[in-house]
Amino acid sequence: xxxxxxxxxxxxxxxxxxxxxxxxxxxxxxxxxxxxxxxxxxxxxxxxxxxxxxxxxxxxxxxxxxxxxxxxxxxxxxxxxxxxxxxxxxxxxxxxxxxxxxxxxxxxxxxxxxxxxxxxxxxxxxxxxxxxxxxxxxxxxxxxxxxxxxxxxxxxxxxxxxxxxxxxxxxxxxxxxxxxxxxxxxxxxxxxxxxxxxxxxxxxxxxxxxxxxxxxxxxxxxxxxxxxxxxxxxxxxxxxxxxxxxxxxxxxxxxxxxxxxxxxxxxxxxxxxxxxxxxxxxxxxxxxxxxxxxxxxxxxxxxxxxxxxxxxxxxxxxxxxxxxxxxxxxxxxxxxxxxxxxxxxxxxxxxxxxxxxxxxxxxxxxxxxxxxxxxxxxxxxxxxxxxxxxxxxxxxxxxxxxxxxxxxxxxxxxxxxxxxxxxxxxxxxxxxxxxxxxxxxxxxxxxxxxxxxxxxxxxxxxxxxxxxxxxxxxxxxxxxxxxxxxxxxx
Numbered sequence: 001x002x003x004x005x006x007x008x009x010x011x012x013x014x015x016x017x018x019x020x021x022x023x024x025x026x027x028x029x030x031x032x033x034x035x036x037x038x039x040x041x042x043x044x045x046x047x048x049x050x051x052x053x054x055x056x057x058x059x060x061x062x063x064x065x066x067x068x069x070x071x072x073x074x075x076x077x078x079x080x081x082x083x084x085x086x087x088x089x090x091x092x093x094x095x096x097x098x099x100x101x102x103x104x105x106x107x108x109x110x111x112x113x114x115x116x117x118x119x120x121x122x123x124x125x126x127x128x129x130x131x132x133x134x135x136x137x138x139x140x141x142x143x144x145x146x147x148x149x150x151x152x153x154x155x156x157x158x159x160x161x162x163x164x165x166x167x168x169x170x171x172x173x174x175x176x177x178x179x180x181x182x183x184x185x186x187x188x189x190x191x192x193x194x195x196x197x198x199x200x201x202x203x204x205x206x207x208x209x210x211x212x213x214x215x216x217x218x219x220x221x222x223x224x225x226x227x228x229x230x231x232x233x234x235x236x237x238x239x240x241x242x243x244x245x246x247x248x249x250x251x252x253x254x255x256x257x258x259x260x261x262x263x264x265x266x267x268x269x270x271x272x273x274x275x276x277x278x279x280x281x282x283x284x285x286x287x288x289x290x291x292x293x294x295x296x297x298x299x300x301x302x303x304x305x306x307x308x309x310x311x312x313x314x315x316x317x318x319x320x321x322x323x324x325x326x327x328x329x330x331x332x333x334x335x336x337x338x339x340x341x342x343x344x345x346x347x348x349x350x351x352x353x354x355x356x357x358x359x360x361x362x363x364x365x366x367x368x369x370x371x372x373x374x375x376x377x378x379x380x381x382x383x384x385x386x387x388x389x390x391x392x393x394x395x396x397x398x399x400x401x402x403x404x405x406x407x408x409x410x411x412x413x414x415x416x417x418x419x420x421x422x423x424x425x426x427x428x429x430x431x432x433x434x435x436x437x438x439x440x441x442x443x444x445x446x447x448x449x450x451x452x453x454x455x456x457x458x459x460x461x462x463x464x465x466x467x468x469x470x471x472x473x474x475x476x477x478x479x480x481x482x483x484x485x486x487x488x489x490x
Contacts, residue, residue: 011129014188015139018122019146021085021181024174025115026150028092029057031158032108033291034302035167042167045101055221056105060112061119062407063214067206069120069400070258073393077121077128078191082182084117089178096171107171119403124395127387128192133478134328137384141324144380145317151287152313152372159306192392204250205258212243213404220411224418263394263401271465272385273405275336278458279378280406281413282343282451286350286371288414289421289444290364297355297437297444308360312372319376328478331471332381332388336462339377344455346371350448355441374455385466388474413454421447 032039032053040050072080088111095107126143130136161169219236226232251257264270294305326335349367386402387395421443428439 010188014129015126015142017181017184017188018081018126019143020177021081021118021122022143023146023150023153024088024177025061025119026147027154027157028111028115028174029054029061030151030154030287031161031170031173032057032167034155034158034306035162035170037302038162038167039104043098043101043104049101049105052105053108055218056109057112057115058221058407058411059214059217060109061115062217062404062411063210064113064116065120065404065407066213066259066397066400067210068117069124069396069398069403071117072121072124072396072399076191077125077396078185078189080117081121081125081189082185084114084121085178085182085185086114088114088118089175089182092171092174092178096168096175111174120396120400123383123387123399123403125189125192127390127395127399128392129190132388133474137324137327137380137478140384141321141327141380144323144376144383145320148316148320148375148379149313151284152309152316155287155291155309156306156313159301159303163301163303202250202254202256202258205247205254208243208247208250209258212240212247213408215243216240217408217411220408220415223415224422228419259397260394263390263397266389267465268385268388268467268470269390269398269401271462271467272382273401274465275340275458275462276382276386276402276405277409277412278454278461279340279343279382280409281416282347282454282458283371283375283378284406284410285413285417285447285451286347289417289447290350290368293353293358293441293444294360294364297353297441298358298360308364311365312368315369315372316376319373320380321376323377323380326377327381327384328475331468331475332384333462333466333468333471335377336381336385336466337459339374339379339381340455340459340462342374343371343378344374344452344459346374347448347452347455351445351452353441353444353448355437356435358441378458384474385471388470413451417447417450420450 036050036053039045039053045053068080068084091107091110091114095104095111098104098107123143126139127136130139157173158170161167161173215236219233219240223233248261251259251261290309291305294300294308295302300308323335323339326338346367346369349370350364353363383402387398390398423443424446425439425443428442429436433439433442
């Protein structure tokens with residue numbers, strides 16, 4: 001097991017480097033959205049395949065996160081971070097140079113693999129570098145601000161690059177960033193890994209969990225097109241569940257499993273992952289539907305739509321910083337519940353978007369600020385809760401778990417809410433509505449309302465599933481400047 005976090009002068013610059021890498025990973029899930037029309041026209045994409053420029057990244061990212069996190073523990077967190085960054089940069093270069101549908105989709109899939117290695121490795125380095133308590137809360141506040149604003153910044157940067165330089169640059173922009181991070185990582189990051197763990201590798205566990213998660217994400221992202229009751233969705237969903245059940249069986253039989261289930265004895269970790277799934281379901285969908293409303297109803301061009309996200313991104317950054325301080329003062333549980341209430345209120349407000357006659361200031365700006373504040377207040381404490389009390393040798397696993405929960409939640413939420421929005425829009429048209437903008441807006445209203453329901457459920461579950469004792473002891477230790485006591489396994 002790695003030693004306890006110690007102070008050294010490069011600790012905070014190292015955090016900046018890790019946060020930059022995570023920013024790029026989150027950014028790349030959304031940066032291509034506004035470039036899709038240009039990509040489709042230039043590479044002659046069919047309409048049904050265009051969505052896979054986004055989905056191929058999401059699919060591989062979500063499927064390999066858990067494996068990436070455990071590999072970081074076993075093989076070395078800096079080593080895996082560096083390897084993932086190089087892979088991500090090369091895939092970005094290949095994507096920008098792509099000349100066909102297949103080449104671009106394959107490059108985006110490899111990007112997703114690089115991201116699935118980078119993200120849990122980076123978060124586990126943060127966890128093992130900064131002592132549990134006030135110091136780690138501050139570090140994760142920075143992490144939450146950067147990661148939370150990445151989705152909004154992706155829309156803005158995507159619009160600027162697509163309009164100014166061409167769609168290729170939404171991918172090329174990653175190459176110099178990856179090169180700089182890869183150059184600095186060996187100089188700024190210390191290597192760490194689980195020294196007590198035997199070097200044998202659980203191949204059966206790795207295959208079943210990765211195949212199960214990847215297939216589950218694929219089933220969810222394609223369910224809206226294939227149909228929830230279609231044979232494809234039902235069969236693939238059943239296979240993905242069977243693979244995940246097989247994973248549990250395999251792990252229980254392994255002497256040295258890929259995922260030691262003893263980590264789930266931590267009550268707060270269990271609760272944080274359930275809440276993280278619902279946070280992903282509500283918030284990832286929010287970005288998607290805001291973009292559609294701005295462009296399809298209000299008629300914004302890509303660049304203008306991107307600029308419309310700027311207040312939201314800035315609010316996330318500020319609220320994440322405030323949240324890291326609140327966690328020290330009142331605990332991660334109360335801070336998380338406050339954030340989820342803000343998210344629920346913001347999404348409920350969004351359910352009142354109007355057409356015709358909708359405006360940015362009247363329909364988007366203020367609910368987006370409220371939801372953005374909630375995102376910062378939710379993302380930071382749920383991440384802190386997810387790694388609280390874990391040993392250093394479990395840091396990559398815990399990081400992979402919370403990332404996986406949020407990614408699977410995002411895929412699930414988007415699939416459910418897109419289905420609801422489409423059904424409502426179709427019903428409006430069938431009922432005689434002749435204005436497409438009005439029909440679309442009615443669909444968005446229902447989707448936002450159900451998203452608000454996800455946030456309310458998350459707040460209720462946070463109050464029940466996350467230990468008040470863990471949160472209280474963590475806050476008290478942080479105020480004293482001590483390392484918080486490990487939570488009691490329940």
